[in-house]
Amino acid sequence: MVNLDRLIELKVIRRFNESSIARILELVQNATSRKAKTEQFIRKFARVYTPIVTFLAIGLAFLPYFFLEDYMFEAWLYRALIFLVISCPCALVVSIPLGYFGGIGAASRKGILFKGSNFLDLMTSVTTVVMDKTGTLTKECFEVQKAVTMEGITLDWLSLTAAMESKSTHPSQKPLQMIADELKEDAVQSINELHKLGVRELIMLSGDKNAVTQQVAKSLGIDKAFGDLLPEQKVEKVEELKKDASRVIAFVGDGINDAPVLALADVGIAMGGLGSDAAIETADVVIQTDQPSKIATAIQLGKQTKRIVWQNISLAFE
Template identity: 50%
Template sequence: MGHCSCCAHGHGCASEKENGVKRSVFQEYWKVGLSFILLIAGIVMNALDVAFFQKEYVALAWYVIAYLPVGIPVMKEAWEGMKERDYFSEFTLMIVATIGAFYIGEYPEGVAVMLFYTVGELFQEKAVDKAKRNIGALLDVRPEKALVLRDHELIVESPKNVKVGEIIEVKAGGRVPLDGTMESEVAAFNTAALTGESVPRNIRKGEEVLAGMIVTDKVIRIKVTRPFDKSALARILELVQNASERKAPAELFIRKFARVYTPIVIGMAVLIVLLPFVYSLFGTHFVFTFNDWLYRALVFLVISCPCALVVSIPLGYFGGIGAASRLGILFKGGNYLDAITKINTVVFDKTGTLTKGTFEVQECKPVSGIAKEELIRLIASVERNSTHPIAKAIVEYAKQQNVELVSTSDTREFAGFGLEATVDGNTVLVGNSRLLSKFNIAYPAELLKITDTVVVCAIGTNYAGYLLLADTLKDDAKTAIDKLKALKVKNIQILSGDKQSIVTNFAEKLGISKAYGDLLPEGKVRHLEELRQDEANQIAFVGDGMNDAPVLALSHVGIAMGGLGSDAAIETADVVIQTDQPSKVAEAIKVGKLTRRIIWQNIMLAFGVKLLVLILGAGGIATLWEAVFADVGVALLAIMNAVRIQKMIK
């Protein structure tokens, strides 16, 4: 746009930017505006019998000038298509129809056909651009600046210019601009933008931090592990915006259909002129008027342009993908949006999919002579300063039980075993059974048979009891199963590597009759292969996207739960649910079914209206004006119907 000389005054660039926007809008619409003004002026002058306009060559010149702003771009498109051997495109149809209209003296109709076709194309582009921008704004939450540590100084830099291995600093309340590993000891992060999870998550030194997370409690430093355009968030953004490349069967059919359909239509238009001419040669009373039959053929051509289908079907799928992404469901393409509507069997992994993957205290078992509250107080007091997830679960449990903690001293950690501390003058051991063995403290043999996580305690040299911890169901796990059953998905199963008794217990709580435990990854693969042997089963597998990569690939639709940081989830799954909620599986099926319904509405609308006007046109009843409505009008209605998906899904 040239150099801005008024930047020094502080406001010049903003006005220049506004002018730039105005200029781009003007450049986009001036051709349509000029054609429309000239067309209306010509029709008005003709109706008022303006003297100079009654001369044939003046009217022709006037309407040619009105035609060129909208006609030349279409001619260019048709020429580009012909160079690629695409001779029968919609652009070719429009040019043949409009030049034919000029030939028979229907100048206003010739201009109108091309004008309204161009308006239809503009609406289509706007609808697609808006859908892409909505998705981009939804997902692209990366900051525009990063604080980089260079030569012992913090420099403000664009994240695009930060190299892998450099250290960046993020202030409390700031959003992380790039993927990396934590350099600071520990900090709490809000991951809602990525996972929809409202509870802050603690990340410790050496663990992965993803672009888009917000630091909630302190200034931290991160070592960058991926460049700006390769972050997990960037890959997902690109994934959704490029999802239109993976075509659904309906899109592929329409594309093939248009290639065959257009030459057939042109052939039929030629026959509309040719057959009456041949019939008139047999000496009948029928009088053949070339211009009348050419007009009918042109009407036929304009009506039969497959714009409504070619535009609205891909836009319908794109709208569905965009609406799903607003719910935190990322489809990798229209084909998966289509495939999910046929699902009748849903197989869930357990840990991290139906369960939280975090521990909660299930049971407190003190030895006789020690109160439950006392055992909880001792264990929680010793664990209070640990950042381990199990320690946090125990401290949280003590808080829920209204147990007050006591001060500890001389705390020592034994890596892989547990902790030793002094409480009220007594030595207290808290950890696993190996810790007690290390200090030669006897404990019941039954502890070794428990498959869930056990935290044992000893006071002095005496065993005092244990806390039993286990994973818990996600808040919406039961809702997820109920919603799937409401959608007539009757075959719901759980596959897990956990002990069968634990898996069965979870399955009973959820109302699932088929649950299989003690499975290694290859066992899950075998189970899915058995399911696939029955061709009636259309299977969706829902997993965490890490250990389950082979099963995700084997299913008809692989759905990864909350695997935003996982390359396996993004690469292997067909659908990624970024909110970590299993109930979104049912939402994904609903979005697929709604998208399919709207697309079929568009197909029926386009074919219905076109067929009606085609019959009227061949009979000489419909004019080019009706033909314009049948083509552009139906295309616009179909586009608006397709865009409606975004508003219907909230």
């Protein structure tokens, strides 16, 4: 609410650890612990390969001492160093991280911040995009959608009402005006592009009234929508979706109540312009421009980066 000229008296009815914010933070922590950790193949490869090659080189330098009578340390050290140079997969180890680094840099120039290269990879595999409504697909600022004239009214009431309300301090004005959150300019475009990129399911989860949620989903072409949801109910919905192992789920939100789901999803995407600190901190990807169409851009960048990385891998082995 907006308080302009009144004194407010507040009564505390719960302890902090029983508050909504405390429960949301607990959900974030629990969801993070359940989230699968993905690692790049090259890191796994280097973690095993590098120690093996290092120990073999050390062995090549010192073990001949126990078996050869004419052992010369300088000669065997030189051979060990040659072995290290030959064995080092420089093109593979260096070019792969640089490929992902380039992808992250390209994304940042478009207003998309990836918190790790593994999320670039995951974006290419996303099959289900789950979205919040308010602040994600809508502007979170209300405007008059429709004005209704009641039966029997013959006066030019609209101009009279506008004159009366011009001095009003109430944000939502009068009940004669069906006021609603306005869709973002690129909301329809973002849904169409996600469908074109092969995303199988588009789902909306909202704490707003179910009737409003269904209306917005229908106007945008979203496959499924659920309204009247509390933060923990959003978590339950995503947990149900995750039971199908074939799904790779991206969740897009902006509020503190979205933080638990952002942590639980395979890829959490936060609207960073007007989003809450909790959502931005928890998310894996941050859209700094608040444009939902950037979700499709992130997927395209992920696919392009992955294609370049695999080109590097194939060339490194030639």
